[in-house]
Structures are given as C-alpha cells and as structure tokens.
Amino acid sequence: xxxxxxxxxxxxxxxxxxxxxxxxxxxxxxxxxxxxxxxxxxxxxxxxxxxxxxxxxxxxxxxxxxxxxxxxxxxxxxxxxxxxxxxxxxxxxxxxxxxxxxxxxxxxxxxxxxxxxxxxxxxxxxxxxxxxxxxxxxxxxxxxxxxxxxxxxxxxxxxxxxxxxxxxxxxxxxxxxxxxxxxxxxxxxxxxxxxxxxxxxxxxxxxxxxxxxxxxxxxxxxxxxxxxxxxxxxxxxxxxxxxxxxxxxxxxxxxxxxxxxxxxxxxxxxxxxxxxxxxxxxxxxxxxxxxxxxxxxxxxxxxxxxxxxxxxxxxxxxxxxxxxxxxxxxxxxxxxxxxxxxxxxxxxxxxxxxxxxxxxxxxxxxxxxxxxxxxxxxxxxxxxxxxxxxxxxxxxxxxxxxxxxxxxxxxxxxxxxxxxxxxxxxxxxxxxxxxxxxxxxxxxxxxxxxxxxxxxxxxxxxxxxxxxxxxxxxxxxxxxxxxxxxxxxxxxxxxxxxxxxxxxxxxxxxxxxxxxxxxxxxxxx
Amino acid sequence: xxxxxxxxxxxxxxxxxxxxxxxxxxxxxxxxxxxxxxxxxxxxxxxxxxxxxxxxxxxxxxxxxxxxxxxxxxxxxxxxxxxxxxxxxxxxxxxxxxxxxxxxxxxxxxxxxxxxxxxxxxxxxxxxxxxxxxxxxxxxxxxxxxxxxxxxxxxxxxxxxxxxxxxxxxxxxxxxxxxxxxxxxxxxxxxxxxxxxxxxxxxxxxxxxxxxxxxxxxxxxxxxxxxxxxxxxxxxxxxxxxxxxxxxxxxxxxxxxxxxxxxxxxxxxxxxxxxxxxxxxxxxxxxxxxxxxxxxxxxxxxx
Numbered sequence: 001x002x003x004x005x006x007x008x009x010x011x012x013x014x015x016x017x018x019x020x021x022x023x024x025x026x027x028x029x030x031x032x033x034x035x036x037x038x039x040x041x042x043x044x045x046x047x048x049x050x051x052x053x054x055x056x057x058x059x060x061x062x063x064x065x066x067x068x069x070x071x072x073x074x075x076x077x078x079x080x081x082x083x084x085x086x087x088x089x090x091x092x093x094x095x096x097x098x099x100x101x102x103x104x105x106x107x108x109x110x111x112x113x114x115x116x117x118x119x120x121x122x123x124x125x126x127x128x129x130x131x132x133x134x135x136x137x138x139x140x141x142x143x144x145x146x147x148x149x150x151x152x153x154x155x156x157x158x159x160x161x162x163x164x165x166x167x168x169x170x171x172x173x174x175x176x177x178x179x180x181x182x183x184x185x186x187x188x189x190x191x192x193x194x195x196x197x198x199x200x201x202x203x204x205x206x207x208x209x210x211x212x213x214x215x216x217x218x219x220x221x222x223x224x225x226x227x228x229x230x231x232x233x234x235x236x237x238x239x240x241x242x243x244x245x246x247x248x249x250x251x252x253x254x255x256x257x258x259x260x261x262x263x264x265x266x267x268x269x270x271x272x273x274x275x276x277x278x279x280x281x282x283x284x285x286x287x288x289x290x291x292x293x294x295x296x297x298x299x300x301x302x303x304x305x306x307x308x309x310x311x312x313x314x315x316x317x318x319x320x321x322x323x324x325x326x327x328x329x330x331x332x333x334x335x336x337x338x339x340x341x342x343x344x345x346x347x348x349x350x351x352x353x354x355x356x357x358x359x360x361x362x363x364x365x366x367x368x369x370x371x372x373x374x375x376x377x378x379x380x381x382x383x384x385x386x387x388x389x390x391x392x393x394x395x396x397x398x399x400x401x402x403x404x405x406x407x408x409x410x411x412x413x414x415x416x417x418x419x420x421x422x423x424x425x426x427x428x429x430x431x432x433x434x435x436x437x438x439x440x441x442x443x444x445x446x447x448x449x450x451x452x453x454x455x456x457x458x459x460x461x462x463x464x465x466x467x468x469x470x471x472x473x474x475x476x477x478x479x480x481x482x483x484x485x486x487x488x489x490x491x492x493x494x495x496x497x498x499x500x501x502x503x504x505x506x507x508x509x510x511x512x513x514x515x516x517x518x519x520x521x522x523x524x525x
Numbered sequence: 526x527x528x529x530x531x532x533x534x535x536x537x538x539x540x541x542x543x544x545x546x547x548x549x550x551x552x553x554x555x556x557x558x559x560x561x562x563x564x565x566x567x568x569x570x571x572x573x574x575x576x577x578x579x580x581x582x583x584x585x586x587x588x589x590x591x592x593x594x595x596x597x598x599x600x601x602x603x604x605x606x607x608x609x610x611x612x613x614x615x616x617x618x619x620x621x622x623x624x625x626x627x628x629x630x631x632x633x634x635x636x637x638x639x640x641x642x643x644x645x646x647x648x649x650x651x652x653x654x655x656x657x658x659x660x661x662x663x664x665x666x667x668x669x670x671x672x673x674x675x676x677x678x679x680x681x682x683x684x685x686x687x688x689x690x691x692x693x694x695x696x697x698x699x700x701x702x703x704x705x706x707x708x709x710x711x712x713x714x715x716x717x718x719x720x721x722x723x724x725x726x727x728x729x730x731x732x733x734x735x736x737x738x739x740x741x742x743x744x745x746x747x748x749x750x751x752x753x754x755x756x757x758x759x760x761x762x763x764x765x766x767x768x769x770x771x772x773x774x775x776x777x778x779x780x781x782x783x784x785x786x787x788x789x790x791x792x793x794x795x796x797x798x799x800x801x802x803x804x805x806x807x808x809x810x811x812x813x814x815x816x817x818x819x820x821x822x823x824x825x826x827x828x
Contacts, residue, residue, distance in 0.1 A: 420663065478532060
C-alpha cells in the first residue's frame with residue numbers, strides 16, 4: 001500500500017518544476033536583447049523512484065530540476081575570437097590608410113600633379129619672356145605652392161601618427177581594464193561554482209568581455225584543468241594569453257604598459273611615441289588585433305631599421321622627404337646624367353643682375369623663415385659638403401630660398417651674363433622634369449605616382465581583407481546566435497507548455513485534496 | 526538551422542546597411558561624375574588618371590607656346606616683308622642713279638631718298654615684339670643697330686630663342702641680327718653689317734663725284750643683300766608652316782587625350798543612374814520584406 005500523502009508530494013514536485021521552468025522562460029525573455037546572453041534551459045529529470053517493498057517494483061516520485069544550463073557552444077566562441085583578431089587588425093589599417101589617401105588627395109584638381117604642372121607651366125611662360133616681372137612673380141608663387149603642398153602632407157601625416165599614438169595608449173588602457181574585469185569575474189565564477197552549479201550569467205559576461213578583448217589583441221583562451229575539486233568536479237582555471245605570455249591567469253593579471261620612446265625608431269617619427277610592452281618589462285609580441293594594426297601603421301617603414309614590415313605612415317613620410325631632397329638637389333645643383341653629360345642646375349645660371357650660384361630651393365630655419373643660400377650651405381663649396389646640407393631638408397621645412405622670395409629677379413634663367421633673352425639654363429631646368437633617371441622609380445612625377453600606386457593598392461588590400469573578415473566574423477556570430485540566441489516564439493511556446501503543466505499539477509493537487517477530504521472526512525465516521 | 530527572431534532583425538540591419546553602402550557608392554559616382562574618389566577604389570584607374578591629366582595639361586601648355594611662337598613669327602614675317610620693300614626701292618634708285626643722264630641735282634635727290642631709306646632700315650632692324658627687340662638674339666633689351674647703321678650689340682648666330690611645342694621638340698623662332706644684316710655672319714658691336722656697309726657705299730657713291738661705273742657696280746651688292754633676305758624669309762616661312770602644322774596636331778592631340786582621360790575616369794551618367802535606380806528598388810524590397818518579417822511573433826496570435 002502506498003503512502004497516503006505521496007500523491008501530493010509528486011504533484012508539488014511537478015508544480016515546482018513547472019515554476020522553475022516558467023522562471024527560466026521569464027529570465028530568457030527578459031534578456032532577449034542582452035548582448036552576449038545565452039539562453040538558459042532547465043534540466044528536468046524524473047526524480048529518484050522509490051522501491052515499493054511489496055513486489056510492485058519502483059514507483060516514480062515526480063520530476064526534479066537538477067540544474068540550469070546555458071546553451072552555448074564554446075567551440076564557436078573560440079572560432080569567433082580567432083576571426084575577430086584578424087578583423088580588428090585590418091579594420092584599423094583600412095581606416096588609417098584611408099586617412100593617408102585623403103591627405104595625398106590624388107587624383108584631384110588640387111593634388112601633386114596639378115601643383116607640379118602649374119609650376120612647370122609658370123617656368124615655360126617665363127622661358128618665353130624672361131624679362132617679364134609678372135612671369136617671374138608667377139614662378140615664385142607657383143614654387144611656394146609646390147613647397148607648401150609637401151609641408152601640408154607632412155603635417156597631416158604627422159598628426160595622423162600622433163592620433164594613432166594616442167589611440168594606442170587608449171587601447172592599452174582598454175585591454176588592461178578588460179583584463180581586470182575578467183579577473184574579477186574569474187573570482188566570482190570560481191567561488192559560485194564551488195558547489196557544482198554553473199554561474200551562467202557571469203560566464204556570459206566574461207565571454208562578452210573576451211569578445212571585446214579579442215578585437216584588440218590576439219588572445220588565446222583556455223580553461224585549464226588543474227586537478228579535481230573536493231566535490232569531484234574538475235578544477236578549471238581560465239587562462240588568457242597574448243603571444244604566449246599570460247594576460248589573465250585565474251586570479252592573476254599581468255598588465256600591458258606604454259612607455260615613451262627616448263630613441264626614435266624612424267627619423268621621421270614625432271616625439272613621445274609609445275612603446276607597448278608588458279608592465280613587468282617583457283617584450284610584447286603581437287600577431288593580430290587592432291593594437292597591431294595601429295602599431296604597424298604608426299611605426300611601419302617597410303621593414304627598414306627594425307621597424308614593422310608594413311608601409312605605414314613613416315614609410316610615406318620617408319618617401320616624400322626623399323623626394324624633396326633629391327628634387328631640390330637636382331634642381332639647384334644640376335647633376336650628371338646617364339650618358340655622362342652635365343645637366344645644369346639653378347645655381348649654374350645667371351640672374352638679371354648677373355649673379356650666379358643662387359639656390360632656388362632651400363629650407364626654413366628654426367624661426368620658420370626661408371634660409372638664404374649662405375645659411376643653408378654654411379659656406380660649403382665641395383660637392384660632398386653641399387650634399388650634406390641637402391640631407392637636412394624634409395617635406396616639412398622644404399621651401400624656396402630667401403633670395404628668391406625677396407626678389408624674383410634672382411631666378412637664374414640665363415647661362416651667360418647680361419643676355420636678357422637667354423633662357424638656356426631655364427630650359428635645362430624644365431628638361432629635368434622628364435629625366436627618368438633622377439629617381440630609381442623614374443622622373444619626379446613617376447616617383448610620386450609610384451607612391452600613390454603603392455598607397456592605393458595597400459589601402460585596397462586592407463579594405464578587402466577587412467570586409468572579408470567582417471563577413472567571417474558575422475558568419476560565426478550568426479552560428480553562435482543560432483545556438484544561444486533567445487527565440488521569442490520558442491520561449492512563448494515554452495511558456496504555454498509550462499503554464500499547462502503547472503495548471504495540470506495544480507489540478508492534480510486539487511483532485512488529491514478532494515480525495516484526502518473524502519478519505520479523512522467521509523470514510524468511516 | 527535554428528533561427529531566432531533576433532537573428533532576423535540583425536540580418537535585416539546587415540542587409541540594409543549593405544544596400545545603403547552600395548547606394549551611397551553610386552550616389553557618389555553620380556554626384557562627382559567620377560568613377561573613383563580615392564586611389565584605393567581602383568588603383569589602376571587612378572594611376573592612369575594621373576598620367577592622362579598630366580598629358581592633357583602639357584598639350585595645353587604646348588598649344589600656348591605654339592600660339593606665342595606664331596605671333597613672334599608673324600611679326601618677323603611682316604618686318605622682313607617691309608625690309609624687302611626697302612631694298613627693292615633702293616635697287617631701283619641705284620639703277621636710276623647709275624645712268625649717266627643724271628645731273629648732280631638728280632643724284633642729290635636720290636641721295637636724300639637713300640638716306641631716308643637707310644633710316645627706315647635702321648628702324649625696321651630695331652623692331653620690337655612685346656617690348657623685346659626681335660633681331661637682337663639674347664640681348665632682347667638692346668636695339669640691334671645704332672642710328673648710323675653700326676651694330677649696337679654683339680649677336681652671335683647661335684643665340685637661338687627656342688619655344689617648346691612638344692616633348693623634346695623645340696622650334697627656333699628668332700632671326701639673329703647678323704644672319705639678316707651681315708649675310709649670315711655674326712653681328713659685331715661697333716661694326717656695320719654688310720647691308721649697311723652697302724648703304725653707306727651707295728650713299729657716298731651717289732653723293733660724291735657721281736661715278737656711274739661705281740654706282741652700277743653696287744647694284745650687285747644690293748642684289749646679294751636681297752638674296753640673303755630671301756633666304757632668311759623662306760626660312761621664316763618654313764618655320765611658320767611648321768608651327769601651323771604643329772598647332773593642328775596639338776589640337777587633335779588635345780581632343781584625343783581629353784577623350785581618353787574622360788573615358789578612363791568619368792562615369793557613364795546613364796549607367797550610374799540606372800545602377801542607382803536598381804539599388805534603390807533592391808533597398809525598398811529589402812525594407813518592405815524585412816518589415817513584414819520582424820513584426821510578427823507568436824505573441825500576436827496567443828489569446
């Protein structure tokens with residue numbers, strides 16, 4: 001014979017189960033839009049049957065909720081983090097290179113080709129009427145525009161480098177902040193799970209932080225089993241590493257730090273560039289992530305002098321510096337061409353007063369004003385020492401000489417004294433435009449074109465890789481959502497399900513109550 | 526595969542964003558008329574665009590140069606024509622003066638006219654164009670001859686003023702003073718060129734004793750001077766022809782290169798508008814389809 005009130009027990013168990021089910025559905029619906037949330041399911045098992053010692057076998061005792069699990073595919077999470085790392089790197093490179101492209105502003109009506117064309121047009125007009133003061137002033141003004149173009153590019157590139165630098169510091173701070181938060185969550189999760197349950201919502205938060213972290217640096221996560229707990233479950237510690245060194249190791253955190261470089265990596269760099277490393281002094285090796293993208297674009301000089309092997313901002317600064325140096329030297333001093341003929345430079349010509357040895361391009365001095373010939377050359381007369389002066393010219397300080405600025409009459413067009421119609425020197429200068437051996441890439445305009453081509457191709461590559469990575473990341477995220485996302489329709493169905501089972505259990509209790517009533521009050525009075 | 530309502534919403538946002546991206550690209554093309562805005566849109570097109578723009582600008586510069594060369598040459602041609610008239614008149618006078626039937630008074634009159642012709646020759650030799658002396662070689666600020674017919678300045682025949690009318694293609698537009706007035710020799714300051722020597726000889730021969738034989742002998746000199754002038758004139762004529770041919774070629778080059786430049790970087794308006802329209806309809810379709818799908822859930826149907 002069974003226990004009298006046994007049925008009530010089973011019904012109440014059923015009631016509790018349905019209640020927990022409803023609570024779980026409630027929780028899911030409330031968190032339908034929470035970022036990083038994985039839906040939770042209750043695990044219902046039939047309760048342990050009791051053995052009826054009268055030969056009828058085992059009797060069921062209702063249902064039990066043994067746990068609330070979150071539905072999550074950890075493999076998809078690690079796949080997501082992997083793809084996100086590459087996405088972060090290329091997305092940043094795409095943005096930064098796009099900024100560099102806009103700085104160069106080609107093809108357009110205000111870019112290098114227009115500025116150069118205007119300069120040479122002015123020289124051509126001057127060659128037709130060398131005595132015309134108006135044409136001379138025009139040449140001077142076009143030359144000023146020409147030099148200012150480079151100054152403008154250099155300034156913009158430097159400010160972009162500075163922005164990247166500040167962003168690097170911000171990202172490092174972000175990484176440290178995430179690491180600290182993950183460490184806190186580690187503690188909370190560990191202590192909550194000591195009794196064998198799973199801390200679902202805390203784990204969700206931790207996964208979300210790891211998602212964000214994975215975009216910035218190339219992390220590898222692992223839940224390492226360090227033996228067994230007292231309750232028989234595995235003792236798992238979360239380990240997050242960057243480049244093989246642990247960022248977060250269970251309760252421990254190693255932070256990243258930024259220190260100002262005292263020695264410049266590239267000579268074109270601005271001051272106070274941050275070197276990123278571990279706070280305990282170790283070298284940080286990055287293989288992906290936004291931080292790597294920032295660092296490579298900020299420091300990359302095509303692999304020169306141990307800088308990152310990427311054509312970043314210093315690479316382009318270097319190229320335009322090289323351009324202005326070589327161009328100024330060729331224009332001013334002349335050179336020997338491949339056939340061994342001497343090509344004249346501006347300094348070989350004679351101006352309206354019969355003076356010679358005037359340099360057309362010099363640089364601005366410390367006070368921001370153009371230098372005169374003497375201050376620029378510092379009295380050097382032999383070619384090697386003169387070449388030394390040119391190595392000090394950069395795109396930022398490139399300018400016409402103080403003499404030309406003050407008096408356009410010093411523009412030296414003639415190759416003999418006293419002949420106002422003589423423009424042979426000017427013709428040689430104009431001819432330099434087409435000399436395909438001035439640079440290894442060819443004539444001056446070819447050199448700049450090759451820079452623009454490199455920039456365009458690199459930027460296009462970054463853009464393409466960024467969009468393909470974005471697609472991959474989205475793809476994995478869709479798979480994640482497919483597994484873990486809350487479906488309103490599904491939850492509503494479950495709601496109805498649990499509601500009905502609750503009502504059914506309640507009905508059973510009602511029925512049992514009637515039976516007990518009959519049993520107690522009506523039988524055998 | 527299990528799909529949740531959120532996935533539908535997220536997908537719709539993604540598709541909308543993609544559509545808007547494409548629409549924005551075509552809108553940019555339509556608004557600027559260019560296929561590319563930055564080199565990374567299409568590096569090859571960008572590079573070609575740079576080259577073709579330079580080409581077109583250069584051709585325009587050469588056209589300006591050729592036009593200026595044309596003006597200079599026109600002035601030169603007119604001047605030489607005037608010189609020819611002067612020498613022709615001189616020859617007539619010399620022939621007349623060589624006749625024995627002239628009295629001393631007649632010869633005096635001829636002499637006076639000859640002096641005027643010489644002065645006219647001096648003036649013509651010092652023709653200017655836009656403030657520059659046309660025949661003075663590089664010394665464009667100094668007149669070629671003095672009042673007495675001696676050269677005021679040294680002009681070597683190598684002092685050529687060249688205008689660039691193509692890449693590596695220069696044209697010599699000036700006539701050196703010595704070439705013109707000294708039978709192809711150089712102009713040396715302080716000395717007279719052959720033409721003015723002849724003038725002086727004729728004037729003195731006409732004015733002095735009036736020896737008919739001397740005067741007839743000088744007819745040949747005038748003929749030589751006229752031949753030299755013809756030589757120079759035909760040279761200038763050839764240059765003028767060459768400039769005209771070059772200008773025609775430059776005009777058609779300009780047209781061709783501009784066409785190439787436009788084909789390379791300009792967008793076909795009709796095509797761009799069509800693309801924009803089709804993207805717009807795709808966008809509308811995605812919006813309306815998405816709107817229907819994301820609104821309905823089970824809740825709408827439960828009592």
